Amino acid sequence: MxxxxxxxxxxxxxxxxxxxxxxxxxxxxxxxxxxxxxxxxxxxxxxxxxxxxxxxxxxxxxxxxxxxxxxxxxxxxxxxxxxxxxxxxxxxxxxxxxxxxxxxxxxxxxxxxxxxxxxxxxxGTYAVAELGRHDAVPVGVTHVVLNTVDIDAAVAFYTSVLGMRVSDWSEHQMAFLRCNSDHHSIAFNQAGWTSVNHVAYEMPSVDHFMRGIGRLRHSGITPLWGPGRHGPGDNTFSYFADPAGLVCEYTSGIAQVDEDRWLCRVWRRIPELSDTWGTAGPPSPQTRTHMAGIADPGAFERFPELRERIPGAVEASEIGAGVRVAAGKY
Missing domain, CATH: 3.10.180.10 (2,3-Dihydroxybiphenyl 1,2-Dioxygenase, domain 1)
Known part of the structure; x- marks a missing residue:
């Protein structure tokens, strides 16, 4: 390796x-x-x-x-x-x-x-003065979930090339990867095409998390899914759609990994583990449609030659078709 x-x-x-x-x-x-x-x-x-x-x-x-x-x-x-x-x-x-x-x-x-x-x-990026954490506003981005046509190839790339570690699996449907003590900063979801699933924003506490949801409700915006608490990662969740239909998440309380003690687990994909609180129920078809997004060729659209130059790259015909590519290139 x-x-x-x-x-x-x-x-x-x-x-x-x-x-x-x-x-x-x-x-x-x-x-x-x-x-x-x-x-x-x-x-x-x-x-x-x-x-x-x-x-x-x-x-x-x-x-x-x-x-x-x-x-x-x-x-x-x-x-x-x-x-x-x-x-x-x-x-x-x-x-x-x-x-x-x-x-x-x-x-x-x-x-x-x-x-x-x-x-x-x-x-060496610019810093700005930290703001008080009294208001129910996000600290920053805490993780991104990505839809992939080949979860094994995606995990192989991000672990071998970027040095990320797999914290847990949700059967063979999702993989949760970390780069520091947070349980995951990237997660992959096996899907029919490459796209962004959602972006999650960290709230300082469960209280901030709930008050943020309340602020959106007062603005006439209700969750696509949530509030609840996931099994993998142990984090709270509440998902919303922004004006373009992209999914954003409030979350808090992400599990912290002790590298010397953590054991990767494979979680069953059952309702009581996708939401351990039992408050959210299963995601609706509307939620799944928003999270699926649309096929996104990314840099391959601007630089078509990259498909030939990156080892193991997904061919153009595979984007949106769900065709698996070979893992283990790295």
Whole structure:
């Protein structure tokens, strides 16, 4: 097995491409609890209550999708080393390594995974003053769930290339991966096409979590699913749809992993484990439709040649068809 390209410290931020950018900016700032840091005519950067410059970037697009996922690493030397290891693995670097011109600054690089998702490694980004945690607003992004046409290949890439660890499985339908002590910062869901399933935002406590749900209800917005508490991860959940139909989640109390003691488990996919509180019931067909999203070729649309250059990449005909690809390339 190859050495991972870098040691990931945390999930930093997520970029979403959205067909309803102005409406989504209003939703995430006026109702969800984030705040605008910077904004242009077709892009906005939004912060939580933590010190991160931004945790969500919304970019106007012709169809919904994932723009990129950003992870924090420690030093510029880590970014440079990651670039060298990507070259050794035959994985093209899309941008960098070098100073980042986007809002938030820093030093980083970008590359695509085997299904065309853009991954960014960043260090030295701008910080902002932390806000008080009295209000029921998110601290930041805590995890992203991704739909994949081959869960084994996706897990192999993110563990071998990015050095993530599998915390738990939900049968062979979902895999939960961590990069620090949080139970998961990325999870994969076996699906018929590649897309973003949902983005989760950390609330400081169960009380903040419930008060946030109450604020949305007062605005006439009810959960797609929740509130409840998951078995894998032990975190609370309440899922909503933003104006573009993308799914966002309030969560709190994610399980913390002791690396020396944690044992990976395979959870049964039964109602009492998907919601240990028993308050939410099963997800509705509407919820599942929102979480399925639409087929998203990601970077493969802008750079078709990547499919030939990334070992184990999903072929164009496989996106949306649910065809499995070979795992174990790394």
């Amino acid at each position: 190859n050495e991972p390209i870098a040691r990931l410290r945390a999930l930093r931020s997520v970029e979403l491409r959205t067909v309803a950018c102005p409406e989504s900016v209003d939703f995430y700032t006026e109702i969800w609890g984030l705040r605008t840091v910077e904004q242009d005519h077709d892009v906005a950067w939004l912060r939580g209550s933590g010190a991160q410059h931004h945790v969500l970037q919304l970019t106007a697009a012709e169809r919904n999708g994932l723009g990129r996922i950003s992870f924090a690493v420690s030093t510029p030397a880590d970014v440079d080393a990651a670039a060298r290891r990507l070259e050794q693995l035959g994985i093209p670097v899309l941008e960098g390594p070098g100073p980042v011109a986007d809002a938030g600054g820093g030093y980083g690089l970008r590359f695509a995974d085997i299904e065309g998702r853009v991954i960014e490694l960043l260090t």
